[in-house]
Amino acid sequence: MSDLKCSDTSCDKPLNAAYWEAQYKAKTTGWDLGQVSPPIQEYIDKITDKKKRILIPGCGNSYEAEYLLEHGFTNITLIDIAPTLVAVLKEKFKNNPNIQIVLGDFFEHQGNYDLIIEQTFFCALPPTMRKKYVWKMHQLLDEDGILAGLLFNRMFQSGPPFGGSKEEYQKLFAAAFDFIKMDSSENSIAPRANSELFINLKKNSKVVVNLYELEGITCSGCMETITEKILAIDGVLNTSISSNFAEVLIVSTNEIETKILKDVIAYDEKYTIKKIKN
Numbered sequence: 001m002s003d004l005k006c007s008d009t010s011c012d013k014p015l016n017a018a019y020w021e022a023q024y025k026a027k028t029t030g031w032d033l034g035q036v037s038p039p040i041q042e043y044i045d046k047i048t049d050k051k052k053r054i055l056i057p058g059c060g061n062s063y064e065a066e067y068l069l070e071h072g073f074t075n076i077t078l079i080d081i082a083p084t085l086v087a088v089l090k091e092k093f094k095n096n097p098n099i100q101i102v103l104g105d106f107f108e109h110q111g112n113y114d115l116i117i118e119q120t121f122f123c124a125l126p127p128t129m130r131k132k133y134v135w136k137m138h139q140l141l142d143e144d145g146i147l148a149g150l151l152f153n154r155m156f157q158s159g160p161p162f163g164g165s166k167e168e169y170q171k172l173f174a175a176a177f178d179f180i181k182m183d184s185s186e187n188s189i190a191p192r193a194n195s196e197l198f199i200n201l202k203k204n205s206k207v208v209v210n211l212y213e214l215e216g217i218t219c220s221g222c223m224e225t226i227t228e229k230i231l232a233i234d235g236v237l238n239t240s241i242s243s244n245f246a247e248v249l250i251v252s253t254n255e256i257e258t259k260i261l262k263d264v265i266a267y268d269e270k271y272t273i274k275k276i277k278n
């Protein structure tokens with residue numbers, strides 16, 4: 001991680017579509033297990049409703065999807081940003097009405113899911129994007145939706161993969177999710193033994209999350225002032241401005257009218273705020 005200086009939109013080693021595409025082209029896909037990860041398989045085996053709307057983001061070769069299809073699941077969506085990989089998946093699952101394959105950026109994806117499966121996608125993202133990941137997951141899940149899968153419970157010298165700890169994840173996911181489970185995984189594959197946590201997190205549907213586009217902010221001081229002003233609005237629980245000052249995420253107990261936000265930042269006429277459509 002030390003070799004990276006990332007922001008939400010830029011990075012010394014940008015982990016963008018071109019980066020991932022190059023890995024698939026060069027076949028440097030060391031993360032690929034060649035099988036469903038056993039803890040995820042065990043989790044899938046316990047699901048009785050085969051009609052659940054399931055998303056697998058950053059899906060890679062997605063052995064999970066194959067397993068779900070073999071076991072009768074009928075509504076699976078895969079999304080990945082690497083064109084070469086997606087072309088392979090489209091061929092592999094051709095003419096199967098039970099699976100949709102999307103080439104695109106998870107953070108731009110729109111949909112409504114009952115279950116999202118996490119398998120080495122979180123750890124592939126720059127750590128600066130973790131908050132955004134959490135709230136994007138929240139947005140894509142339906143009421144009572146579940147985010148389930150594996151997170152690394154260890155650090156790495158450099159990334160990707162980027163590691164983390166249970167303590168960090170507890171803080172990160174706390175406002176957006178209720179914790180059904182976040183425990184050491186006992187049946188991880190041997191190379192990942194004792195270094196993964198199995199998560200089963202239920203969307204906290206009591207909070208409203210919106211993302212807005214910001215313009216005109218150029219310094220950390222202004223960012224802090226705006227943060228304070230937004231936090232003072234009735235109903236706002238949390239807010240975070242991206243490190244390039246271009247976006248602000250607002251978590252609240254009720255929908256906040258855009259007019260209220262506009263008024264709050266109107267102390268400087270250069271500042272504008274616009275809701276990004278969910």
Ligand SMILES: C[S@@+](CC[C@H](N)C(=O)[O-])C[C@H]1O[C@@H](n2cnc3c(N)ncnc32)[C@H](O)[C@@H]1O
Pocket residue numbers: 015020021031032033057058059060061062079080081082085104105106107119120121124
């Ligand atoms: C470490 S790999 C894991 C692949 C797969 N989940 C697995 O475990 O084999 C990370 C995957 O996320 C994809 N990815 C990275 N950033 C993405 C983004 N913003 N949107 C969608 N996919 C993304 C990459 O192309 C890559 O396939």
